[in-house]
Amino acid sequence: MEDSDGMPQERRQNQYTGKKTGGAGSRSGQIRSVRQLALEAMTAVMDNGEYCDKVLHRILEQQTGLDRRDRAFLMRLVEGTIERCVEIDYVIDRYSKLPVAKQKPMVRQILRLAVYQIMYMDQVPDSAACNEAVRLACTNHLIPLKGFVNGVLRNVVRFHEDTPYPKAKENLVRHLSVWYSMPEWIVTRFMEQYGPQQTEAILRSFLDEERGISLRCNLSRASKEDIVASLRKQGVTVEEGRLFPNALRIRDYGRLNELEAFEKGWVQVQDESSLIVGEAAPVNEDSVVIDVCAAPGGKSIHIADKMHGEGLIRACDLTKEKVTLIRQNLIRTGFHNVKLKKHDAMEFIPEWEETADVVVADLPCSGLGVIGHKADIKYKTKPEDIRALAVQQRKILKNVYRYLKPGGTLLYSTCTIAPEENEEQAAWIAEKLPLEPVMLKTLLPESVLGECAEKGYLQVLPDLAGGDGFFLAAFRRKEQA
Structure with missing residues (x-):
């Protein structure tokens, strides 16, 4: 088990890629529109029950003017916020007088998106995350609540690195639930099946940011050597699969449908x-x-x-x-x-x-x-x-x-x-x-x-x-x- 009394910052330092300077703030007009799209996606998924992958696919198909950086920002923001939602709600509840469960749905999603940026997106200055959340509240007819949004987020900025998380020794299920952002009933189920150590390994794997995407090679269409050469020629990071020789893992690939190997049917996305x-x-x-x-x-x-x-x-x-x-x-x-x-x-x-x-x-x-x-x-x-x-x-x-x-x-x-x-x-x-x-x-x-x-x-x-x-x-x- 990990150190149950470690502060959240200790865990996140290894996930940060740089100091919070520059980045999204330099393109505020574009990023504001992307944040609005992120809010619409969160509403569709978390409030209306739609599937995240389908929602993002629909938005990206409609928003043809988004460049590669904007698309990446949108996907990272929405997918990351959903992935960390249990933890984010825990942090919001620590610094809001009104619990997440009682907040207006749109306010809840605005806060979640902003807190994710504060905690997990290094390229976004804290001030930009707060200011853009307030702007979202105003542009979505929530002007009377902009002070509430601003106040909660300023508290999160000041205090989140010292947030006391549930301790494993006192309540292991609650600790793992918040630490790995997983509903408690699923943690309990895994604990009963696999015990604490295997459960934590499973939960940790769900948050593995290095997993990339898995491809299966259609070897009757092209040799594995030709497939790998094609991918690397387009700047894709390619690794061998771990179970089967006809599997590859890739990262740094931009749009999948722009890859020669995908377009020609040499590979299929398949875990x-x-x-x-x-x-x-x-x-x-x-x-x-x-x-x-x-x-x-x-x-x-x-x-x-x-x-x-x-x-x-x-x-x-x-x-x-x-x-x-x-x-x-x-x-x-x-x-x-x-x-x-x-x-x-x-x-x-x-x-x-x-x-x-x-x-x-x-x-x-x-x-x-x-x-x-x-x-x-x-x-x-x-x-x-x-x-x-x-x-x-x-x-x-x-x-x-x-x-x-x-x-x-x-x-x-x-x-x-x-x-x-x-x-x-x-x-x-x-x-x-x-x-x-x-x-x-x-x-x-x-x-x-x-x-x-x-x-x-x-x-x-x-x-x-x-x-x-x-x-x-x-x-x-x-x-x-």
């Missing part, structure tokens, strides 16, 4: 942990595969690449928007052996019965393993959602296993680390469906499996590979008597 599905798929160039919840298409494309564009993959998802997203990735990568269908996986398709060699069931889940790059999940997911999702998963599984030929393989996966959706589901599948567990060491290298080599499933924890948490279990349909 390395999730590559275990495609790597485990026992396919050849004659295989028939059904991917029942396929968007955005990474796993289908991975398997298509593994099949060298041959065979047949049926990729389905619930909405037109999700199917369109898969189609866009297929057009970019150039795979023609994937056929798309808008379909609800809880509805059985009789024509597909016993036609598939492999069924990929990467099902809707609580997403507790992907908080590291989708921080809004920790506020949207509630404890009761996990049981409801487990019920939904079973309904889907009762349908989709029937698509398997006798002897065919079901790959069940999630991006969560909740036992109800993972280990308990694997046990249910083995007990209730005419499927038998497949030892994953027959499908994946032991270097990936580790201590799970002798188990019928693989649980990748967020801290293990520097990426997402992920779960996989494999089953074979029993031969008919």
Whole structure:
């Protein structure tokens, strides 16, 4: 455990990149407009329940005049504020007479954005963070509250480095919740599953700013050497993946769609942990595969690449928007052996019965393993959602296993680390469906499996590979008597 009595400044010094001078204040007109966009994004995500990635994508598509620096500022401000929201609210409550929970929603978001800048954005002078927050209050019809906003933020500027955080010895769950900005119910759940040390490792990994973005190389489209050379030629920092040789991690890349390797379909954005599905798929160039919840298409494309564009993959998802997203990735990568269908996986398709060699069931889940790059999940997911999702998963599984030929393989996966959706589901599948567990060491290298080599499933924890948490279990349909 970290020093529970250390002051916040001790933790943040290693995250700062420089003294608070210059930076955003020199382009006040542009940055003011970006802060307004950040406020609109925070309102959409934290008050209206929209997803952060979709909101930012929409704003950036609409605001074509933003240069690279403005785009980076907007994304850092919104994503960082959401990521640190539990801690930020704790700090605001220390220095505001009116608790965060009782503040007007827009005032709450203005304060959150400003406090994040004060605590975590070195290039923004404290005075600029305060002044621009007051300006936001005025331009959004909150003039009577500009004094309140200014007063709270001035207190934060003066005193936040000495804020007394909850002590681990007195309340470990509360300490970890504030320190790592995680709702207490999730911390409690992780503590019960993994104990304090593993829990802290998971929480720390969610805040890892060095993780970059993970790419999978489409090796039937280009060699890994050519892909790496192309990325580096465009100034991208490239590192090897940690689990699989066809994975890369990149940073310093600007717009992804401007990279030659992405534009030509040589790479697919896909967290390395999730590559275990495609790597485990026992396919050849004659295989028939059904991917029942396929968007955005990474796993289908991975398997298509593994099949060298041959065979047949049926990729389905619930909405037109999700199917369109898969189609866009297929057009970019150039795979023609994937056929798309808008379909609800809880509805059985009789024509597909016993036609598939492999069924990929990467099902809707609580997403507790992907908080590291989708921080809004920790506020949207509630404890009761996990049981409801487990019920939904079973309904889907009762349908989709029937698509398997006798002897065919079901790959069940999630991006969560909740036992109800993972280990308990694997046990249910083995007990209730005419499927038998497949030892994953027959499908994946032991270097990936580790201590799970002798188990019928693989649980990748967020801290293990520097990426997402992920779960996989494999089953074979029993031969008919």
